[in-house]
Amino acid sequence: MKMTGAQMVIESLIKENVEVVFGYPGGAIMNVYDEIYKQKSFQHILAKHEQGAVHMADGYARATGKVGVSMVTSGPGITNAITGIATAYADSIPLVIISGQVPTTAIGTDAFQEVDAVGITRPVTKHNFLVKDVKDLPYVMKEAFYLARSGRPGPVHIDLPKDVTAAKTFFKYPEKIDLITYKPTYKGNARAIKRAAEAIKKAKKPVFYIGGGAVLSTAADIIREIVKITKIPAVETLMARGVLRFDCPFLLGMVGMHGSYAANMAMNDADLIISLGARFDDRVTGKIDEFAKNADIVHIDIDPSQIGKVVKTKYPIVGDLKLVLEDMMPFLVEGVKPEKFEEWREILNRYKELYPLAYNDSDEVIKPQWVIQKTGEIVPEDVIITTDVGQHQMWAAQFYPFTKPRQMITSGGLGTMGYGFPAALGAKRGVKEKLVVNFSGDGSIMMNIQEVLTGYKYNLPVINIILNNNYLGMVRQWQSMFYNDRLSETDLSDVQADFVELAESMGAVGYRVSKKDEFIDALNDALTQNKVAFIDVQVDRREDVLPMVPPNSPLKNMLVFKEDK
């Protein structure tokens, strides 16, 4: 039986076991939406903005480990989706984004709602396709899902001209994809693994440097095991929060610009850094010439282009982190003497005691860090935490007691304000039995607040805790520290939305909070509501995120306390 291109899209999604599509219709994608109307296999969630739809698909993917799917129309549909796509690309999140396009005969004529979609998405996707012949469609769909989830994952975009979705041919979904040009290396080179293991045995001051790749390759269990056996201290990047439990005695905390003193000094003083799916981002290394001057580097990554990109790597291993660690494990079990690192651990533990993550709590005004810690005490342990971008994001990364990978969902690589709330909705759709809490700022939340309606319509109750400082706080902090307190365009106190009323107008519940007790009551109440909730917490306006490595400074030049400045 012949099928239209639009029917093939639906059939392909079914074959890929897609259970939900986040999207927004329009002229060029209407043939596909007509088929969505007729089917019952998956749910379509209508976002209020294409950026929201893609962030939802992204949050869904991060929470579940599956491929997130998003569908948009041509022109403004796909351009609105770009920030979402770029966000997923920066953090290697598997997505398939399908956009409508003007008919093939109109491409290049500046037709209504035409943009060069594949041209625009090319730099922010792992790969993209313009389907010009309906015969190619099944293969393209299969390849898109395969590329999105294999190797180093990432977003893949398919542009579908309207005449292609209308054209008919026989549908045969390919069994498997075999690309001669694309063969990710999963298994690490045995000799390289052995050499790296030898280096770990010989090291005096080694440190595990754990990144987002540890989450993507589901390597957390084996990493926990290795840390336990070797007793080598470990640091986590923002993207790796939860790979080790917050109370793991070998975890020194987050590394980088707002990392803990112990974590950063461990990197600074180490003689061997063992990078586990981390990529030496500039927010982690600080000034690169001064980074880890006495350390050799073991770098395990599935993407060869990451290795040696920023730092010189003595022991490169290309492969899937989990498989590589499985192969390395026997060498470590046999050869590593945990006692050897005793002295090194003691030094670092002393740093931990001398400079713990701390803040001056107060009873007059709510400290944002307190809100985050308190939330950790009140909500169940298997909560999913999403964040927006700014100070609140860093405080969440620093102070939330994470216990599992995929528990922290945040825009790391791109740092996208407006990400947290739609991502929370997507995560909630993916893992319905879990509670989802989004930490946001009064700046960030405004960027996709329209999605309250989406949460209401599809009953995706997530709790938004707005750490409201009436500032674009993170920028304000930099202005205070590095621009002589010239607060250019960051004070939001003159005109501010009423978040409670705004939320309530779209079917959510809202709470305004300015005392500690009120916060506890509001959160406890929100937990019983089964609705999208907004808790607008008035926090200390001038709190800074500390410690801090000033931009382009070496890690060891940290500002630890406020007095340091």
Add this chain to the structure above:
Amino acid sequence: MKRIISVIVENEHGVLARVVNMFAARGYNITSLTVAPIPNTEFSRMTIMSEGDPKVFEQIVKQLYKLIPVYKVIESSDFIEKEMTMVKFSIENNLSDIDALARCYNGSISNVGEKHVIVSVVDRPERIDNFLKAIKRFKPVDIVRSGVSVIER
């Protein structure tokens, strides 16, 4: 520093743009670029000549490998390099002088018209530079260079 690479790519929509973007995205200039299908295959060979920082270039090569339609990136210092250039002169010139010069650079007169004579030569890019200097005195009307093609020895 001059660099030449050969990139073997699958012939598919947008592949040229993908490869060129990789250079542009890192602020790297392409000095010359030639592309043509490889006979009896589904591949094309792109020869890219460029100049600049070795570290940036190393990244470009790694990133090129990441592109899905890229099959192989060949970096070799042992290439045979050739470039073609065609030059148009006024017919008023001394044709035997021009012809003699062209022969020194593996070339000859390709066409003689009413007003113009066209010479084509095929040689290494540096030698082409020299050729172009040498013919200056004949006041060339138009010069077209093909960009370099290479093959591993």
